[in-house]
Amino acid sequence: MTQAIQVIIFGATLGGVYALMASGLTLVFGVMRIVNIAHAILMILAAYIAFYAFQLYNLDPILSVFITIPVMFLVGIIIYKLFFSLISAEDRKGELTVLLTFSLAIIVEGVLGAQFGNTYRSANPGYASEAILVGSFIIPKGQLYATILSVLLIGLLWLFLKYSRIGYAIRATMQNQSAAQVVGVNVERMSMIAFGIGIALAGASGSMMSFLFTFYPGKHWEFIAILLSLIVLGGMGSLGGAVIGAFLLAILSALVGSYIGFTWSPITFFLALFIILLFRPQGLLGKKEDI
Amino acid sequence: MSILVVDDISAGYGSGPDILKGLSLEVEEGKTYCIIGPNGAGKSTLLKAICGLLHPRQGSVTYKGEDIGKKRTDEILMKGISYVPQDRSLFPDMTVKENLRMGGYTMRDRKELENRIDEVLEMFPILGERSSQSSKTLSGGEQQMLAIGRTLVLNPTIIMLDEPSLGLAPKVAQYIFDTIDQLKDSGMTILLVEQNARKGLECSDWGCVLDLGINRFEGPADTILQDPRIQELYLGSQKRKSVEEVE
Numbered sequence: 001m002t003q004a005i006q007v008i009i010f011g012a013t014l015g016g017v018y019a020l021m022a023s024g025l026t027l028v029f030g031v032m033r034i035v036n037i038a039h040a041i042l043m044i045l046a047a048y049i050a051f052y053a054f055q056l057y058n059l060d061p062i063l064s065v066f067i068t069i070p071v072m073f074l075v076g077i078i079i080y081k082l083f084f085s086l087i088s089a090e091d092r093k094g095e096l097t098v099l100l101t102f103s104l105a106i107i108v109e110g111v112l113g114a115q116f117g118n119t120y121r122s123a124n125p126g127y128a129s130e131a132i133l134v135g136s137f138i139i140p141k142g143q144l145y146a147t148i149l150s151v152l153l154i155g156l157l158w159l160f161l162k163y164s165r166i167g168y169a170i171r172a173t174m175q176n177q178s179a180a181q182v183v184g185v186n187v188e189r190m191s192m193i194a195f196g197i198g199i200a201l202a203g204a205s206g207s208m209m210s211f212l213f214t215f216y217p218g219k220h221w222e223f224i225a226i227l228l229s230l231i232v233l234g235g236m237g238s239l240g241g242a243v244i245g246a247f248l249l250a251i252l253s254a255l256v257g258s259y260i261g262f263t264w265s266p267i268t269f270f271l272a273l274f275i276i277l278l279f280r281p282q283g284l285l286g287k288k289e290d291i
Numbered sequence: 292m293s294i295l296v297v298d299d300i301s302a303g304y305g306s307g308p309d310i311l312k313g314l315s316l317e318v319e320e321g322k323t324y325c326i327i328g329p330n331g332a333g334k335s336t337l338l339k340a341i342c343g344l345l346h347p348r349q350g351s352v353t354y355k356g357e358d359i360g361k362k363r364t365d366e367i368l369m370k371g372i373s374y375v376p377q378d379r380s381l382f383p384d385m386t387v388k389e390n391l392r393m394g395g396y397t398m399r400d401r402k403e404l405e406n407r408i409d410e411v412l413e414m415f416p417i418l419g420e421r422s423s424q425s426s427k428t429l430s431g432g433e434q435q436m437l438a439i440g441r442t443l444v445l446n447p448t449i450i451m452l453d454e455p456s457l458g459l460a461p462k463v464a465q466y467i468f469d470t471i472d473q474l475k476d477s478g479m480t481i482l483l484v485e486q487n488a489r490k491g492l493e494c495s496d497w498g499c500v501l502d503l504g505i506n507r508f509e510g511p512a513d514t515i516l517q518d519p520r521i522q523e524l525y526l527g528s529q530k531r532k533s534v535e536e537v538e
């Protein structure tokens with residue numbers, strides 16, 4: 001039992017970070033109805049920013065969110081303006097955006113590979129290798145701090161969506177795009193802002209990733225696969241669903257790793273994906289019309 | 292004096308064919324217009340072209356002397372033209388009050404917005420009782436009231452209603468028509484697309500018959516109601532022919 005609780009603690013302290021990673025992806029899907037395949041490579045880009053800020057200027061990776069969030073927001077806006085606004089009027093926008101983000105992922109991966117090589121990187125602030133002892137349980141400090149910050153950022157996102165004027169407009173666009181237009185929401189502008197916020201969240205996730213995981217450009221394929229499992233489990237476009245899905249699967253994956261073997265741990269995500277698609281394709285908190 | 296002039300417009304969706312093919316219509320302030328016609332005649336397309344959801348490929352839409360044909364929906368809303376779509380288009384996970392708040396999205400004065408919402412809730416007491424309920428839990432009639440109420444938050448000069456009685460029980464539909472009468476009495480200009488053509492014409496001043504994307508004929512609503520061609524085509528139960536055949 002003690003071992004199980006310990007494993008759950010490990011899983012839960014990673015769950016918050018997965019939730020942050022997935023929240024940006026699900027927000028973009030909710031508003032624009034596109035699956036951004038480039039989400040994880042943009043997380044890696046932010047991880048490089050955080051990594052080099054730590055290596056060169058000794059900037060704490062957690063504090064690097066103050067750089068990665070605005071920088072990646074801007075990157076998101078530029079990507080939107082350069083690519084998405086050009087195809088927004090196309091009839092086959094859905095298919096085109098998947099291909100577009102797929103190509104974008106390959107291009108950014110190539111550029112990062114050319115610039116930084118395929119060496120494994122990881123920032124190593126002191127707390128990344130320290131732990132807090134609570135009774136007989138070990139709580140890794142790095143994971144704990146990252147999850148606390150992630151949950152805080154998700155909370156701020158929720159408050160923004162719930163109470164700000166732009167948040168109302170984004171939620172309205174997520175729920176019914178044509179109704180949003182009818183009440184005067186500039187859907188194109190809201191899509192751009194939501195995309196920027198989604199990529200800013202990828203930026204914050206990258207900061208966390210820089211010291212929680214070892215990373216290299218090609219690592220994004222593994223992450224995007226995991227993130228897609230999380231948001232499908234939670235319900236595509238549902239922020240609450242993404243958070244629940246992230247915590248559930250992070251804990252389940254840790255339990256599988258501990259009791260069955262670490263080789264099987266990543267498979268948990270994809271097995272969950274198959275099961276949810278078979279039995280509840282709309283996900284835990286999703287709606288049938290979202291699929 | 293016409294407040295809204297639709298002049299020879301053609302419009303369609305995406306790269307598809309024209310649905311409206313040189314349609315013209317003049318709307319006078321304070322009058323109620325009922326637009327009838329068979330499926331595919333372009334009734335809903337006309338309303339969308341007026342409110343900026345669709346931009347005319349040719350021709351012009353002029354409101355109070357200003358060409359609004361290329362303006363965005365939010366700009367047209369702020370000028371005083373509101374639209375209630377056929378599917379009601381509510382925000383299902385938002386409460387009744389949040390939906391009404393979204394109706395005033397283009398309003399900058401928050402206090403004025405809350406006052407307007409209170410006025411709308413007074414007009415539709417049932418919505419007041421359900422103000423913290425999510426809109427997806429409302430009945431069809433209540434959803435239609437909310438869709439109309441949401442539009443009224445902006446206190447528009449022109450309100451365009453697309454099939455407001457669609458799918459409603461007769462008693463509920465009657466309540467909606469009573470509401471339209473109320474709006475009419477308040478001096479609002481109304482453009483009404485209604486599948487229940489007789490009922491729609493009865494509460495209107497003017498009737499327009501659209502067919503194949505053009506305004507085939509128009510006139511005072513009571514004259515149209517008595518017109519044997521219209522009776523045969525839209526108000527009676529005889530086998531339907533095209534307008535041209537009847538002419």
